[in-house]
Amino acid sequence: MKTRLRFGYLLPLAIILVWGVWVLLKGEDTLRETTFTVFMFIGMASSLNILLGYTGYVSFGHIVFFGLGGYFGFYLVSQHNLALIPASLAGGALSGALAGLLGLAVLRLRGAYFALATIGINEAARAFVSNFGPFGGATGLFVQFSAYEAYGGAGPALWTTFIYLWLVTLVVLLASSLVKSSRFGLGLMAIREDEDAAMVMGVKAPRAKTIAFMISAFFPGMIGTLYFFKNGNVEPGDAFQLHMSIEALVMIMLGGMGTVFGPMLGAVTYQGLRGYLLTSPIFKSLHLAVSGVFLLVIILFIPAGVVGWIRHRIPLTRKLLE
Amino acid sequence: MMLLQVQEVTKRFGGLQALSDVTFELPEGQILGLIGPNGAGKTTLFNVLNGVFAPNKGRVIFRGEDITGLPPYDVARRGIARAYQVVRPLNDLTVRENVMVGGCFGRECLSLGQAASGAEEVLAVVGLLDRADQLASSLNVAQKKRLELARALGSRPYLLLLDEVLAGLNPSEIAAMLETIQKIRAGGITILMIEHVMQAVMNVSDRVIVLDYGQVIAEGLPEEVVNNPLVIEAYLGDPKLTQRLIEG
Ligand SMILES: Nc1ncnc2c1ncn2[C@@H]1O[C@H](COP(=O)(O)OP(=O)(O)OP(=O)(O)O)[C@@H](O)[C@H]1O
Ligand SMILES: [Mg+2]
Numbered sequence: 001m002k003t004r005l006r007f008g009y010l011l012p013l014a015i016i017l018v019w020g021v022w023v024l025l026k027g028e029d030t031l032r033e034t035t036f037t038v039f040m041f042i043g044m045a046s047s048l049n050i051l052l053g054y055t056g057y058v059s060f061g062h063i064v065f066f067g068l069g070g071y072f073g074f075y076l077v078s079q080h081n082l083a084l085i086p087a088s089l090a091g092g093a094l095s096g097a098l099a100g101l102l103g104l105a106v107l108r109l110r111g112a113y114f115a116l117a118t119i120g121i122n123e124a125a126r127a128f129v130s131n132f133g134p135f136g137g138a139t140g141l142f143v144q145f146s147a148y149e150a151y152g153g154a155g156p157a158l159w160t161t162f163i164y165l166w167l168v169t170l171v172v173l174l175a176s177s178l179v180k181s182s183r184f185g186l187g188l189m190a191i192r193e194d195e196d197a198a199m200v201m202g203v204k205a206p207r208a209k210t211i212a213f214m215i216s217a218f219f220p221g222m223i224g225t226l227y228f229f230k231n232g233n234v235e236p237g238d239a240f241q242l243h244m245s246i247e248a249l250v251m252i253m254l255g256g257m258g259t260v261f262g263p264m265l266g267a268v269t270y271q272g273l274r275g276y277l278l279t280s281p282i283f284k285s286l287h288l289a290v291s292g293v294f295l296l297v298i299i300l301f302i303p304a305g306v307v308g309w310i311r312h313r314i315p316l317t318r319k320l321l322e
Numbered sequence: 323m324m325l326l327q328v329q330e331v332t333k334r335f336g337g338l339q340a341l342s343d344v345t346f347e348l349p350e351g352q353i354l355g356l357i358g359p360n361g362a363g364k365t366t367l368f369n370v371l372n373g374v375f376a377p378n379k380g381r382v383i384f385r386g387e388d389i390t391g392l393p394p395y396d397v398a399r400r401g402i403a404r405a406y407q408v409v410r411p412l413n414d415l416t417v418r419e420n421v422m423v424g425g426c427f428g429r430e431c432l433s434l435g436q437a438a439s440g441a442e443e444v445l446a447v448v449g450l451l452d453r454a455d456q457l458a459s460s461l462n463v464a465q466k467k468r469l470e471l472a473r474a475l476g477s478r479p480y481l482l483l484l485d486e487v488l489a490g491l492n493p494s495e496i497a498a499m500l501e502t503i504q505k506i507r508a509g510g511i512t513i514l515m516i517e518h519v520m521q522a523v524m525n526v527s528d529r530v531i532v533l534d535y536g537q538v539i540a541e542g543l544p545e546e547v548v549n550n551p552l553v554i555e556a557y558l559g560d561p562k563l564t565q566r567l568i569e570g
Binding site: 193 | 394395398399410412414419423424477
């Protein structure tokens with residue numbers, strides 16, 4: 001058990017570690033930008049996987065935690081000159097706290113009702129922020145150029161933001177591994193398989209689900225702060241895009257839900273594919289429709305995702321992929 | 323010492339009276355058989371005992387503590403474990419992990435490592451050790467029944483609720499399962515078992531209670547109960563069961 005713990009869980013961390021170092025050594029702006037997007041989705045998909053893959057609850061509106069936490073963190077950086085790290089932590093904390101409050105109410109809902117409720121929450125948050133003065137209402141917020149000076153100007157600030165995101169991505173993968181290999185994670189997986197039976201076996205499902213929801217909401221809040229800081233502005237239309245939630249779900253399903261490696265593999269593959277779709281004139285306007293069809297095909301033919309499929313077919317890999 | 327005291331427990335589903343004033347006691351170390359025709363309320367009684375349903379009336383006292391209305395996970399942590407009538411394996415987890423859930427979250431709240439070694443012991447008792455690393459979904463029905471039992475045992479409960487663990491097993495599997503149940507009792511665990519296989523209940527139970535339309539209609543030693551006219555009458559509605567009762 002020990003050796004499996006080591007390799008299967010270290011592999012994703014090692015890949016991201018090397019990948020980040022490689023981007024830093026190369027030092028190219030376009031490479032940094034594309035990697036930023038990929039890391040962001042790895043972080044988003046891996047956090048959502050803690051709820052979806054381990055606990056079995058589908059959150060369609062998960063992007064609300066990216067949007068709202070990101071808004072709050074960005075507000076602290078741009079309006080109160082807070083440093084980026086504490087601001088993104090605050091953004092994560094807000095998202096986590098919100099999930100904690102919501103969890104008590106909406107995690108009582110099962111299946112489709114929960115999924116629908118999360119969409120409602122996202123739309124409600126968008127409406128709220130659009131009318132909330134301190135967050136700039138419908139026009140949103142901008143970062144003052146002076147805020148970049150603390151990082152040595154706009155260019156270096158982008159590299160710093162990238163490094164922070166890289167670290168957050170590593171922490172998300174670490175958290176995902178720790179949850180999966182822990183007693184807490186076993187309880188979550190029992191809930192996923194049969195919530196009532198799990199409770200009869202002693203799993204405190206309401207509390208465990210809420211904690212899982214909070215963890216899966218915390219990291220998107222941090223990532224949102226970094227993303228908006230990199231962009232230099234935030235507005236309601238950017239922060240609460242439901243289709244980003246759906247894309248994160250596709251990534252998880254594609255790579256293999258309930259695994260540590262799957263969401264990462266799915267994010268990388270999907271981003272690569274999307275890059276192609278967006279540059280191909282035929283698919284450009286259809287890329288969301290294509291990803292919808294894609295999701296359908298995955299659910300119908302490889303419901304366990306790529307990692308699940310490989311683990312099932314080649315028993316040897318069970319020790320290597322988690 | 324009385325491990326379990328059930329006092330005037332009543333449960334209604336809408337207009338249906340599933341349990342009416344059910345009262346009985348279960349001393350530590352005994353096997354109590356619970357029999358009754360289909361729909362008598364046996365499974366409902368288990369659901370009340372382990373907190374799935376709160377009763378409309380009445381109390382459940384476990385080891386001197388009133389546990390009426392506690393949520394199922396709090397009941398589990400006090401030492402009541404259950405094997406379901408309809409098996410509910412955690413399909414995508416291995417057999418070992420299924421049993422570890424019981425150990426980690428049951429009475430003793432074990433760490434993962436302790437639960438894993440506890441699971442080995444329990445799987446050996448029920449004869450599933452060679453399947454430990456398979457997914458639970460890959461087991462056949464008889465094995466799934468054993469897994470239900472193993473999972474309940476994994477939590478090292480004081481009281482084990484067995485809901486028709488013999489149903490669907492062939493005679494040799496039944497014999498093996500009964501042997502396992504005797505072993506469990508010898509290990510100091512008190513058992514309340516629902517069973518339709520009459521011969522089996524009569525053989526292993528110290529005492530038997532009979533439910534019919536939610537009421538306790540008889541209680542006593544196995545041989546007293548089978549000869550009770552009320553019991554025979556209750557079963558007459560169900561020819562197949564009457565046959566079994568007479569054969570037993
Ligand atoms: N959740 C529920 N909601 C409504 N009615 C229920 C519920 N659970 C059980 N019942 C009803 O309560 C009565 C008792 O059911 P129960 O399952 O306890 O019977 P049983 O004695 O276990 O029968 P069997 O031998 O068939 O397992 C039945 O009429 C059943 O339809
Ligand atoms: Mg029943």
